[in-house]
Amino acid sequence: MIALILALGSSLAYGCADFLGGLGARRAHVLRTVMVAAPASLAVELLLWPVLGARWSAAALGWGAASGVASAAAFALLYRTLAIGPMSVLSPVTALVSAVLPVGVGLVQGERLGVAGLIGVPLALVAVVLVSAGPGTRSARPGRTALLLACGAGAAIALQLVCLHQAPGDSGVAPLVVGRAVSSAVTLTAAGLLRGRLGPERPSLALSAGAGALDSLANLAFLFAARGGDLAVVAVVTALYPAGTVLLARTVLSERVHRGRLAGLGAAAAAVSLLALG
Numbered sequence: 001m002i003a004l005i006l007a008l009g010s011s012l013a014y015g016c017a018d019f020l021g022g023l024g025a026r027r028a029h030v031l032r033t034v035m036v037a038a039p040a041s042l043a044v045e046l047l048l049w050p051v052l053g054a055r056w057s058a059a060a061l062g063w064g065a066a067s068g069v070a071s072a073a074a075f076a077l078l079y080r081t082l083a084i085g086p087m088s089v090l091s092p093v094t095a096l097v098s099a100v101l102p103v104g105v106g107l108v109q110g111e112r113l114g115v116a117g118l119i120g121v122p123l124a125l126v127a128v129v130l131v132s133a134g135p136g137t138r139s140a141r142p143g144r145t146a147l148l149l150a151c152g153a154g155a156a157i158a159l160q161l162v163c164l165h166q167a168p169g170d171s172g173v174a175p176l177v178v179g180r181a182v183s184s185a186v187t188l189t190a191a192g193l194l195r196g197r198l199g200p201e202r203p204s205l206a207l208s209a210g211a212g213a214l215d216s217l218a219n220l221a222f223l224f225a226a227r228g229g230d231l232a233v234v235a236v237v238t239a240l241y242p243a244g245t246v247l248l249a250r251t252v253l254s255e256r257v258h259r260g261r262l263a264g265l266g267a268a269a270a271a272v273s274l275l276a277l278g
Contacts, residue, residue: 006228035191045216099236124272
């Protein structure tokens, strides 16, 4: 139950981070947002280091660095995917792949689900697709390259989560700090190389920093959830993060929530209830 609560917290924090990051990047290139969010995210994890502790073993360093590379790759692929479009199709593809792969890894590693879990996990995967999909999904037809990029982005997100899960259980926040340092270095280097294409507009510093801080808290919650529970369950609950973004958009921006997403929110609630029973 504690692992499930942490996974829900991770999902909510990821959703809020995406919402703030999206607002912060509305008037500026997304890389400019990352240039603020990445250092803010690393700062939060460094502040958590004395509180939660860290053990710098070779395994913690290796898996942490691998998660950082995967995180940077996920950002690059996701950005390119959404630039090609259509987002209404590619976003749920990315979310689904990012959820399915960790579930598969967990099951291969010997995790076993009860009856409630066998119903709840597939239902949660359906909820991920419904909540991520935008209006006009049926009529939009992405090309082969766009679909491959979407699958690649989802796989990179999944790889980041799996790498964090593989880090030693007694490593504290060491894999998070290493991973964030690596991903920050990669994205900041990319921003420097592409600075001529970023335009003069500046993002909101508060929103961008808030997105980075929440992303760190989301990673932290996922790490401890995965250490205390099954990866198959934790990963699929964490992948429900678009629900938080949708609810914030409805509450703060008064955006309309179409029927498909409402159905997805209902399916998510039912899936979490089943997983809690399992």
